[in-house]
Amino acid sequence: MSKRAFNFCAGPAALPDAVLQRAQAEMLDWNGKGLSVMEMSHRSDDYVAIAEKAEQDLRDLMSIPANYKVLFLQGGASQQFAEIPLNLLPENGTADYIETGIWSKKAIEEARRFGNINVAANAKSSDYLSIPGQNEWNLTPGAAYVHYASNETIGGLQFDWVPQTGDVPLVVDMSSDILSRPVDVSEFGLIYAGAQKNIGPSGLVVVIVREDLIGRARSSCPTMLDYKVAADNGSMYNTPATYSWYLSGLVFEWLKEQGGVDAMEKRNRAKKDRLYGFIDSSDFYSNPISVNARSWMNVPFRLADERLDKAFLAGADARGLLNLKGHRSVGGMRASIYNALGLDAVEALVAYMAEFEKEHG
Amino acid sequence: MSKRAFNFCAGPAALPDAVLQRAQAEMLDWNGKGLSVMEMSHRSDDYVAIAEKAEQDLRDLMSIPANYKVLFLQGGASQQFAEIPLNLLPENGTADYIETGIWSKKAIEEARRFGNINVAANAKSSDYLSIPGQNEWNLTPGAAYVHYASNETIGGLQFDWVPQTGDVPLVVDMSSDILSRPVDVSEFGLIYAGAQKNIGPSGLVVVIVREDLIGRARSSCPTMLDYKVAADNGSMYNTPATYSWYLSGLVFEWLKEQGGVDAMEKRNRAKKDRLYGFIDSSDFYSNPISVNARSWMNVPFRLADERLDKAFLAGADARGLLNLKGHRSVGGMRASIYNALGLDAVEALVAYMAEFEKEHG
Numbered sequence: 001m002s003k004r005a006f007n008f009c010a011g012p013a014a015l016p017d018a019v020l021q022r023a024q025a026e027m028l029d030w031n032g033k034g035l036s037v038m039e040m041s042h043r044s045d046d047y048v049a050i051a052e053k054a055e056q057d058l059r060d061l062m063s064i065p066a067n068y069k070v071l072f073l074q075g076g077a078s079q080q081f082a083e084i085p086l087n088l089l090p091e092n093g094t095a096d097y098i099e100t101g102i103w104s105k106k107a108i109e110e111a112r113r114f115g116n117i118n119v120a121a122n123a124k125s126s127d128y129l130s131i132p133g134q135n136e137w138n139l140t141p142g143a144a145y146v147h148y149a150s151n152e153t154i155g156g157l158q159f160d161w162v163p164q165t166g167d168v169p170l171v172v173d174m175s176s177d178i179l180s181r182p183v184d185v186s187e188f189g190l191i192y193a194g195a196q197k198n199i200g201p202s203g204l205v206v207v208i209v210r211e212d213l214i215g216r217a218r219s220s221c222p223t224m225l226d227y228k229v230a231a232d233n234g235s236m237y238n239t240p241a242t243y244s245w246y247l248s249g250l251v252f253e254w255l256k257e258q259g260g261v262d263a264m265e266k267r268n269r270a271k272k273d274r275l276y277g278f279i280d281s282s283d284f285y286s287n288p289i290s291v292n293a294r295s296w297m298n299v300p301f302r303l304a305d306e307r308l309d310k311a312f313l314a315g316a317d318a319r320g321l322l323n324l325k326g327h328r329s330v331g332g333m334r335a336s337i338y339n340a341l342g343l344d345a346v347e348a349l350v351a352y353m354a355e356f357e358k359e360h361g
Numbered sequence: 362m363s364k365r366a367f368n369f370c371a372g373p374a375a376l377p378d379a380v381l382q383r384a385q386a387e388m389l390d391w392n393g394k395g396l397s398v399m400e401m402s403h404r405s406d407d408y409v410a411i412a413e414k415a416e417q418d419l420r421d422l423m424s425i426p427a428n429y430k431v432l433f434l435q436g437g438a439s440q441q442f443a444e445i446p447l448n449l450l451p452e453n454g455t456a457d458y459i460e461t462g463i464w465s466k467k468a469i470e471e472a473r474r475f476g477n478i479n480v481a482a483n484a485k486s487s488d489y490l491s492i493p494g495q496n497e498w499n500l501t502p503g504a505a506y507v508h509y510a511s512n513e514t515i516g517g518l519q520f521d522w523v524p525q526t527g528d529v530p531l532v533v534d535m536s537s538d539i540l541s542r543p544v545d546v547s548e549f550g551l552i553y554a555g556a557q558k559n560i561g562p563s564g565l566v567v568v569i570v571r572e573d574l575i576g577r578a579r580s581s582c583p584t585m586l587d588y589k590v591a592a593d594n595g596s597m598y599n600t601p602a603t604y605s606w607y608l609s610g611l612v613f614e615w616l617k618e619q620g621g622v623d624a625m626e627k628r629n630r631a632k633k634d635r636l637y638g639f640i641d642s643s644d645f646y647s648n649p650i651s652v653n654a655r656s657w658m659n660v661p662f663r664l665a666d667e668r669l670d671k672a673f674l675a676g677a678d679a680r681g682l683l684n685l686k687g688h689r690s691v692g693g694m695r696a697s698i699y700n701a702l703g704l705d706a707v708e709a710l711v712a713y714m715a716e717f718e719k720e721h722g
Contacts (some may be wrong), residue, residue, distance in 0.1 A: 034366030203602025241564025
């Protein structure tokens with residue numbers, strides 16, 4: 001195959017063709033300087049301009065208020081699972097966590113290693129098919145923060161509302177739905193997102209943190225995990241993941257050209273409406289998630305007979321519809337339809353699903 | 362300029378043209394699969410094969426014994442400064458450190474936050490111009506480990522010998538000279554190296570660790586910083602820096618094609634002999650480091666009159682000889698001549714230096 005496939009991978013995920021073409025063109029010679037971006041000193045004027053433009057474009061896209069720092073760090077969201085309590089949870093304090101799936105559960109398990117964690121609500125009772133309303137949450141008065149995952153990549157469960165926690169800082173793992181639709185950053189104390197879904201390549205995690213939450217790290221916190229050190233050094237206390245940061249900047253530029261997150265919301269709404277609409281109209285395919293908690297980004301679905309799964313995946317691969325296999329913990333199929341995928345990808349998938357159903361249904 | 366410059370950057374540093382050309386060709390379509398390596402799931406067969414080949418090639422290049430694990434981690438060498446004591450230093454133990462410049466000093470400062478650190482030898486007394494012989498070291502009997510930096514990137518000071526520490530594990534920061542000449546891995550308990558000099562892009566750090574040193578992490582060690590977790594999961598406990606790992610693999614392939622580290626030693630010896638030879642033959646340029654401790658990789662030098670520094674750098678830039686400015690803490694010039702640079706780069710630099718001396722000397 002010499003053309004691009006439709007890549008439904010949950011992450012590392014598809015990137016826009018235009019971004020990859022630009023990176024390809026600039027690979028050996030950025031801007032006529034005779035070197036690749038990945039060969040530049042992170043302290044050079046050229047690279048600092050690339051990094052600062054990326055940050056500014058992200059600030060523009062998300063309307064990030066001036067009293068928030070944007071950090072470009074390493075270690076992925078999983079390292080943030082420790083970094084957040086090490087920075088925000090006093091040794092004798094309590095943090096509230098909401099469990100809605102595998103990723104929020106991992107965050108809870110790691111945070112427990114550093115202090116007192118209260119699981120204020122748990123979607124386990126619904127088998128992770130719906131999200132408990134906030135009136136059912138058992139929040140701790142004076143908690144250090146409340147943590148949740150806005151979208152569960154594996155389960156396909158997404159908040160379509162933002163928890164209200166008053167003066168208690170709200171911390172959100174937005175790895176798999178950041179930039180997919182507008183959010184009001186001022187509602188959050190801290191937003192973090194692994195890059196490899198809607199931002200750029202893996203090996204980069206973006207942290208957007210309100211300034212008053214910086215500078216509280218425990219004395220036992222490794223320097224590289226201290227938000228204050230990162231913030232005071234413009235995310236360059238040591239050499240950052242320069243090429244991933246640059247590629248993320250190209251994605252941000254592309255997003256602005258597309259019309260920003262408002263345009264993405266429209267595009268993503270059309271995509272998920274088409275896919276869920278088709279699934280719901282079929283007796284052959286099914287998605288079990290409560291309608292108001294269905295993810296716009298990750299759509300798990302099952303075939304009526306799981307013995308057909310292999311044939312379905314093989315046929316999809318042959319048509320250039322890649323990475324539709326569901327996570328091993330869930331089974332079935334999963335179509336991840338992040339920003340980089342257009343409605344054409346979903347139409348191609350639906351056409352194949354219809355064809356497969358006709359043949360095997 | 363439409364051609365490639367000679368890039369003497371200390372890091373992120375020059376990569377081989379052949380590696381960048383291959384990455385460029387594969388950017389949108391790896392192996393006819395219709396997607397970029399950075400869009401692949403790290404759990405996919407294709408990506409796992411890429412990652413495993415990279416590891417095997419590194420094992421071949423360095424003749425890494427079977428009882429060592431090779432880890433591809435994030436956070437750079439600076440995160441290792443904490444990770445090493447968190448994994449190897451018992452709360453009541455002592456570790457010995459050798460201070461030979463800015464990087465080993467940073468390692469000491471970070472390690473002190475986690476336990477008792479003895480600076481067993483310090484090059485400060487010689488103004489970091491020479492390395493104290495081991496007969497002058499004040500090693501701690503029963504130390505948890507001995508740590509040193511085999512090459513100080515900023516000062517240009519390099520060990521041309523390996524410390525002998527008996528049963529005490531030897532831990533080395535090899536960030537800026539790994540793969541530049543042969544080493545006997547079995548002499549070390551742990552070798553670590555940020556990728557952005559001789560391996561690949563920044564955002565990746567390679568750790569080569571003897572198996573008996575794995576599984577000793579403190580209970581307070583974040584999961585992502587625990588060598589056992591990384592080792593047990595093939596460096597994929599979470600999503601690794603997949604694209605950087607792939608590019609490092611391309612560098613390893615290139616190194617094998619060039620003849621491996623033996624060939625690199627020859628190439629690097631010729632480069633450093635030519636550059637130091639020219640500097641020593643000149644009254645205009647100087648390098649103050651003791652001859653047996655001069656770095657093969659980073660060559661700091663001064664002009665006779667520092668008021669000429671700006672003119673020197675401007676003329677170099679105009680000739681496509683980039684990033685020769687010395688580190689701000691040292692001043693003067695620095696030519697970093699890692700594996701990716703050939704003798705032609707050094708010849709071009711020496712020709713310019715001679716020309717500049719003739720004009721201004």
